[in-house]
Amino acid sequence: MSDVAEQSGSFARRPRLRTMSLAELERVRLILRGGSVVDWYRLLFDSIDQARAFMRLQGGDPDDPADQARLHALREVATRYLQDEHAYRVPAELHSCDPLELFLYASEKRGRRRDRFFACLLLKTMHIVHHIEARELRFRAPLSQSRLADLLADKVDTFARQLRAEGFALVRYSGGEKSLSSLVTKLLVKKEHHAATIHDRVRFRFVVDHPFDIVELLVRMTERLFPYNYVAPGQTVNGLVNFTAMTESHPELRAIASGLQVGLGHEEAALPSENEFSGPSYRVVSVVADVPIRVPDDVLANIERGTDLGRVVFGLAELQMVDRAADDENERGENRHDRYRARQLLKVRDRLERGMRGVREDEP
Template sequence: MVSGLNYSTNAKKRWLRLEINTDDLLQVWSFNWGIMDVLIGGKSSIDLQELKVRSWQDATEFLRYYGYDPDVPADAQKIHMVICEAWNFIEQYLMPFEWSRGKQPPSQLLYTHDARDIILAASDLRPEVATTQAWACAVLRVMHTIAHIDGVTKYADIEAARTQVMNRFLKFVFRDQDGKLRFGDRQTSVVLDRIEWKLRKSRESIILKLLHKKANVAETIYDLLGIRIITKKLADVMVVVKFLRDFHIVTFPNCNPSRARNSLIDVESFKHNVDMLREMLEDGRIKPQEFTNILQGLTKPLAAVNSAANPHTAKGYRAVQLTCRQLIRYPNPALRWQEKLRSYLGEKDISEQVHQICTEILQLAATEPQDEQLEGFFPFELQVMDEASAAQNAMGEASHDRYKQSQVKAARRRVLNRVLSLAESAS
């Protein structure tokens, strides 16, 4: 048996020597290191500076495996719509001034309806077409972002999700007999200044946010629904967070710990003060009203704020932030046509032939039953802050306008860096 194994191994070595030549070895050990960085190095695909698609057929296969067949009319139309939206986004949000002054992409890219033209241009590394290649890479980055958004949002009933999440909160928001807005239940509650709902995130805002995020995938958009609870007193912020758990408004296993942020309250100091005052209250050294007054006076905001988690958040922004998710159930939209067809069958003026055809269609649909309800986890972002911090956040460096400007600058650099640098060197 040993000699047989040796013979087999030797025969295999001879076969390898005969079949694999220099060209084959070069092909096997040729790597696209940019793609390797995306696959295993943590690099985002939109940060690639080039593609290596060499033919029309290769570009077709690239798109097919991406998810769209450019030779299918419906897919071709979708691709064209994405191209148009991507160019419009670049013009309106990333370089409105330069675009209006004539700094625009080459016409063969701007007016093409076929993504293969853009893919091949992004793969052309000849020096004489460097500007065209840079523009092609730029628009592909935005196109990829738009495609991800469409691929995620179409499978969720976002309005149903927002309604179900909001209802959990609204059960514990009420006015007392003095007209004060409160959060909690009738036995234990805190006074709020207000509660704000961010019910819609514009498509442009989602694209902009994804373009400056490292991962650049639509699943990383957590604030399709945003809730901001603003208390009158700073210490009450901690009570609101406690109530979220006590009243099962959020479930802690469904909170994302990597996205929990506290830039508002020194928790260790707060814990010390609460424990001290609880002991004094139990011993009868202070009265309940004194407990509240003393705690409010001792609770101070953090002296320094670390905003490294989000480079676009101003250093002065103060809040307790949670990213949560809630299981949402909603009617299966695929079944709505069946309901409409059954309703149609109930009408009196239908011919017998039409009635028979409709009945057969429903019978065929019944052979592949679908769930009446769909379900999935819907993410939302929650911020809690006091009235004074909310006023500070709305001013100066912490304002939303500055935050948005920072996002635009980051997205502009990421998408158009080579386009702009080539233009500067040419001028």
């Protein structure tokens, strides 16, 4: 099977790309196009075991009574919202079943098509409520930004070690929290000069052997590192993997592509442009994700009693992926990091020195 295409759509003969399921293809596609799971109309779960695994990926424990109660509470809030704000009448069986069964109803593995519709409504709303309350928990918890960054780095480092232990084609891996100097420069150069707008305070970089390895890396990330529903919509930069060309050039993928929720050909036109300070041929796949972090027991013990916000917070991270050849090209000429940094600093100085305009040189 041929290699994953670059943006040009060209393919080189390479070892076969692993056949993916429709669920895996849908996840990869969502990330590469910077889409939102809120726009989906169905899920692709085949069993309750898959739903339990997804709960663990979210930072929960399906066998923990407190986490089970948390799911019930989220469903209750979602049901009230849908009834009070939109006058939906949620079917009784969806309100009384094990909350994890909602994933099967949303996948049409249980119930009727109408149940799929309401299960999706509930899960979308639960997804939003959980994210809001996790942010509230983050503010209430005695958890510093540096410790959260350390917990996040530990989780991603563990994932990278697992990849290497499995023989995955990970050529290089690095990551960590940006320095204060880098953060100040980034904010001074942005129009939105507020710290809340920084998505790459903590960044991780994965260099793989070949472009098609990026696709497999995304599959593994969404199985072990972060759930696909918490990838930040509209923040993906993709200069390496042409999803449409990849799918149409692989018979196994083309055969299942008709089941995708959005037709082929939409993503390439909708992606944001590269960083304005990057070199003209700089190429990378960059994804911003909220990585679930289970709050440590010592932190949880110091949160005000009666705070029913679960025990999961999110660590925002930028995950960069690039193949070996593109990474080498990214370090040449105008693509080099020192040139990138120089262009950034020039823009910062221009903004900082605007107040000097009109000041005479002989003034003290």
